[in-house]
Amino acid sequence: MARQEKKKDVVIVGLGWTGSIAGIELAQEGLDIVALERGHDQNTVPNFEYPQQIDELKYGVRLKMMQKPSQQTVTVRRNGGETALPYRQLGSFLPGNGVGGAGTHWNGLNWRPQEVELRLRSYVEETFGADIIPEGMNLGDYPVSYDELEPFFTQFEKVAGISGYAGNLNGEIREGGNPFEGWRSEDFPMPPMPTTYDSSKFRDAAAAMGYHPFPASAGIASTSYVNPYGMQMGPCNFCGFCERFGCYQYSKSSPQTTILGALKRYPNFEYRTQSEVLRVELAEDGQTATGVTYWDEAAQEEVFQPADIVILSSYQLNNVHLMLLSGLGEVYDPLTGEGTLGKNYAYQMNGGISMFFKDEEFNPFVGHGANGICIDDFSISQNDFGAEGFIGGSYWRSGTFNGQPIRNMPLPAGTPAWGAGWKQAIGETYGHAMSIGSHGSHMAYANNHLDLDPTYTDRHGRPLMRMTFNWQDNDLRMNQFMKSKMEPLAASMNPDSMRAGFKGPGAEYDVRPYQTTHNTGGHIMSENAREGAVNRYCQSWKAHNVFAMGAGNFVQNTQYNPTGLVGGLAYHTVNAIRTQYLSNPRPLV
Amino acid sequence: MKTFLRILAGLVIIGVVALLAFIFVPVQRTEPAQALAADWEPAEGQGEYVLDAADCVACHTSDDGERLAGGRAIASPMGTIWSTNITPDPETGIGEWSYADFRAAMVDGLEPDGTHLYPAMPYENYRLMSEEDIRALYDYLMTEVEPVSNEVQETELSFPFNLRFGIRAWNWLALTHGPGFTPADVPELQQRGQYLVEGPGHCAACHSPRSKFMSQDGVTADEENFLAGGVIDGWNAPALRGEGSDLAKWSVGEVAAYLATGRNAHSTANGEMGLVVEHSLQKLTDEDVLAMAAFLKGVDGDAVDLPESFAAAGPTSLEAAEADETGSATAEMLASADPDMPLGARLYMDNCIGCHFATGKGAPEMFPELQGNSMVVGSETMPLISVILNGVEVPSTAKRPMSLRMQGYGERLSDDEVAELVTWLRGAWGNDAPAVSPADVAKVREAGEAH
Structure with missing residues (x-):
């Protein structure tokens, strides 16, 4: 018999970025709120203290900030013909753990999608014709437009403390910014970060080829910063420990630096750690949720937490898993196209080139996760899909993130992988290499989806979620296109040698090497209940008092890092709850 | 002779009676100058x-x-x-x-x-x-x-302080003012500030020096040593007025921000002052905080420029300050990264420079300035040593809800190293305060965290 807690107005599942946003915005309404967090509590001090935090082996390699597969994992297969096996060792993607979630260990790259990315199906049909859409691709429009989301992107950027330089200010294109970005109603709240040597070298080469270089938009503070909640960040010192690490300097945008201190002051808000939500409970008629059942790790028992509103704000994979387990929609069937839960799981298609210069010193240890100069000349809005034979695009970036010795030792092609030759190459090469990365879109396909595994269960006896995923020709062609464009640019910089890494035709998904933790889709937004799991306000079509946050809402993945869109959607959703839902709880569409 | 003895006996009797009266005759309570109306x-x-x-x-x-x-x-x-x-x-x-x-x-x-x-x-x-x-x-x-x-536990001081009737005499010396408040000839807002500072805020209890009888030397604004700096429980309560004081360098808005949030463009409040911010000052109205800041700025008769607001919500981007003329030699020495620099400077490079920078200017509202910082150069070295060993926290406040915690370095640095570092800090960027010894550090380490 589960223990039952006192009813709350709102229960928040997961206290990362979107849970913190929902918490503070709804706390301002005076609602009685509890956030349930599976992991531990963590704060800048003591959890991210210097120098313990900048331990590459512990955090970078042994992944101490991440979810352990024994807590939760997925099974993976490449297609419906394979038997999925558990992802027993983290590799390809790294879900976080604990208060702050992935917002504590990200790199800080904060982007908005381009306008056309949110209406991609319509754009493709209007510009190139529906017949270029490949068989098996679930190309869709988001049910909300860039113009509608713009105020919420701005709001998130102010809260998160983003450094950058607007390239499109209310339609005016500004020299030195990104001319291909969506319009901004205001400039960035902080000036761009200073530029490292590799970045300026890339900027010069890109400009010489007629491209349009601009500074990356960074969730890294370039100055002292005070956000609208009065929360603060301190200027970054370029220590180079962002991704996989918590920031000891209060410089990286995170729930800890930008929201949680303010949120914890609300007497109507509380949070419980070591409290893992197992499922959402539905009322008998299935039209609403009555609360959630969670596992209280300290008490070692199940607890029912009743609530009027349920906010699912855990990581994308966990959100989809909870919705599958709770019956918050029908499971997607890739053969019939029926069902919505697990549909349009997508990822990211990345590549890059390393360049080696014997006579150049790059000091790669001077960097940060969102360092760099970018170009968007090969982004989705700039590519001729009809001519090139793919739908998609990428942004390119050059700038060192770190000089960590275990994982960041790029070596020229042909270097021995061990022994005296390897040592000699390390000595000759360290500090003399720079790279350019291509961070590309990933479309949604019938093949790539999520459902419940028929065989494997987790420690609570729940079926694991099963991921069916493989690379598809469309995105691989996009990647090869980027290679063909990037190589001449890299060569124009006259390196002594260079080494390209782009997946090509026939590449198959491998869960072992790290690729990116930009897992998207699975409870996608849609115009109607047939096509997706949630509506334009990220409100469940099935139970109107359940709202799902995060990248699970992405119809297909964009070419950018997802946080900016995740943050914008979160503020859009919370605004709808505040202005439309609370006064009259009902399906908002 | 008899007469003399009689006189002597008489004096003794008078003395004894006076002493008995001193001890046993109840002290008269001060009556209010104006009683409140019955229905107040x-x-x-x-x-x-x-x-x-x-x-x-x-x-x-x-x-x-x-x-x-x-x-x-x-x-x-x-x-x-x-x-x-x-x-x-x-x-x-x-x-x-x-x-x-x-x-x-x-x-x-x-x-x-x-x-x-x-x-x-x-x-x-x-x-x-x-x-x-x-x-x-x-x-x-x-x-x-x-x-x-x-x-609660009875207070049991040792002789002679356990003789509470002695306070009667002490009060004759200490209570030379009041009751009631006498405003100075300043604008109304500053008068309100004066009232809060002198009366309920009891700032002089720490920030005025003590007389040789341990009473406050400077309780009201008309007294020479009012808020001229004191020492409380091993902490310097810095002077709030006069040349060289922090307040002489800060604007009214910066003073107000410090009071209301425990942080401003230059410094942060911790230790005893952190408690005052946490329990008291952050709860005052903006107008009252501004009144206190305005009064403090004007206490020496200087003009008071009132800001439109202070510690406003963001978004606000605040650039860190460059090194000034006094601090530039130290800043350049650090930036040279010369391996032969003194040990204290090297320890600063390895542990402190990421936040407080080569300039010693820190970053506004986050990382305090170390140049001229009253804790860094104070006569009392315990607080600075404790901050380095144990870390310190600026409390969460209504306008600046982030609890800003500096970590401790006690596990990373030996007593000798902390002494080198502290001594160097007390002489860097134009700071000019005497050295500390490893024994000073050991004493603080043994005592544990100050607050």
Whole structure:
């Protein structure tokens, strides 16, 4: 018999970025709120203290900030013909753990999608014709437009403390910014970060080829910063420990630096750690949720937490898993196209080139996760899909993130992988290499989806979620296109040698090497209940008092890092709850 | 001879009678200059506001105790004084006190039975408070605070400080002002600030020096040593006026931000001042905080430029300051990264420079300036050593909710290294304060975290 807690107005599942946003915005309404967090509590001090935090082996390699597969994992297969096996060792993607979630260990790259990315199906049909859409691709429009989301992107950027330089200010294109970005109603709240040597070298080469270089938009503070909640960040010192690490300097945008201190002051808000939500409970008629059942790790028992509103704000994979387990929609069937839960799981298609210069010193240890100069000349809005034979695009970036010795030792092609030759190459090469990365879109396909595994269960006896995923020709062609464009640019910089890494035709998904933790889709937004799991306000079509946050809402993945869109959607959703839902709880569409 | 003996005996008798009278004749309570009207009632919330402004909670609440139920140890040069229970519990608190009793404690330092309170209770300052405020505070304590039964430890000082009647004489020396508040000839806002600073805020209790009788040397703004700096429990309470003081360099808005949020463009509040910010100042209205800042800035007669706002919500991007002329040599030496630089400087490079920078200027509202910082160059070195060993926290406040914690380096640095670092800091960027020794560091390490 589960223990039952006192009813709350709102229960928040997961206290990362979107849970913190929902918490503070709804706390301002005076609602009685509890956030349930599976992991531990963590704060800048003591959890991210210097120098313990900048331990590459512990955090970078042994992944101490991440979810352990024994807590939760997925099974993976490449297609419906394979038997999925558990992802027993983290590799390809790294879900976080604990208060702050992935917002504590990200790199800080904060982007908005381009306008056309949110209406991609319509754009493709209007510009190139529906017949270029490949068989098996679930190309869709988001049910909300860039113009509608713009105020919420701005709001998130102010809260998160983003450094950058607007390239499109209310339609005016500004020299030195990104001319291909969506319009901004205001400039960035902080000036761009200073530029490292590799970045300026890339900027010069890109400009010489007629491209349009601009500074990356960074969730890294370039100055002292005070956000609208009065929360603060301190200027970054370029220590180079962002991704996989918590920031000891209060410089990286995170729930800890930008929201949680303010949120914890609300007497109507509380949070419980070591409290893992197992499922959402539905009322008998299935039209609403009555609360959630969670596992209280300290008490070692199940607890029912009743609530009027349920906010699912855990990581994308966990959100989809909870919705599958709770019956918050029908499971997607890739053969019939029926069902919505697990549909349009997508990822990211990345590549890059390393360049080696014997006579150049790059000091790669001077960097940060969102360092760099970018170009968007090969982004989705700039590519001729009809001519090139793919739908998609990428942004390119050059700038060192770190000089960590275990994982960041790029070596020229042909270097021995061990022994005296390897040592000699390390000595000759360290500090003399720079790279350019291509961070590309990933479309949604019938093949790539999520459902419940028929065989494997987790420690609570729940079926694991099963991921069916493989690379598809469309995105691989996009990647090869980027290679063909990037190589001449890299060569124009006259390196002594260079080494390209782009997946090509026939590449198959491998869960072992790290690729990116930009897992998207699975409870996608849609115009109607047939096509997706949630509506334009990220409100469940099935139970109107359940709202799902995060990248699970992405119809297909964009070419950018997802946080900016995740943050914008979160503020859009919370605004709808505040202005439309609370006064009259009902399906908002 | 007989006559002489008679006179002597007479003098002795007079002396004994006087002494007995001194000890046993009850002290007269000071009467209010103007009694409040019989139907006077405090405004809604006034009493709790006075409680906050007078920072009653900080002393009358122990670390893990019920609010206002007393039991906090107050260190004094005479020994430990235990704060009393001021909840309206009839047995252990002030539930049986009349308003006249309460007023006597606030104004004359007297308990209802005439026993003298130790002046750890700042009645030297509270006696300047208005009748309305004292009464509102009384009403709040009696009617809005839940009684808590908590028998607090008796204060037992050693001889002669255990003879409380001696305070009667001390009061003759100390209570040369008041009761009641006398505004200076300044604009109304500054007068309000003066009232808060002199009276409920009792700033002089720490920030004025002590006389040789340990009374406050400078309780009101017309006194020469008012807020000229003091020492409290091993901390420098820096001068709040005069050339070279922090306040002389800060704007009114920066002073107000410091008071309300424990941080401003230059510095952060921790230790004793952190507690004042946490329990008292952050709860005052913007106007009152601004009034205090304006008064402090104008106390030496300088012009007061009022800002439109202070510590406003963001988004605000604040650039860190460049090195100034005094600090440039140190900044350049650090930036040279010369391996031959002194050990203290190298330790700074390895541990501190990421936040406080080569300039020693830190970053606004986040990382305090070390150049000219009153804690860095103070006569008392315990606080700086403790911050390095144990870390320190600026409390979460309403306008700046981030609890800003600097980590400690006690596990990373030896006593010798901390002494090198502290000595170097006390001489860097134009700082000019004497060295500290490893023994000084060892003493602080042994004592544990200051606050």
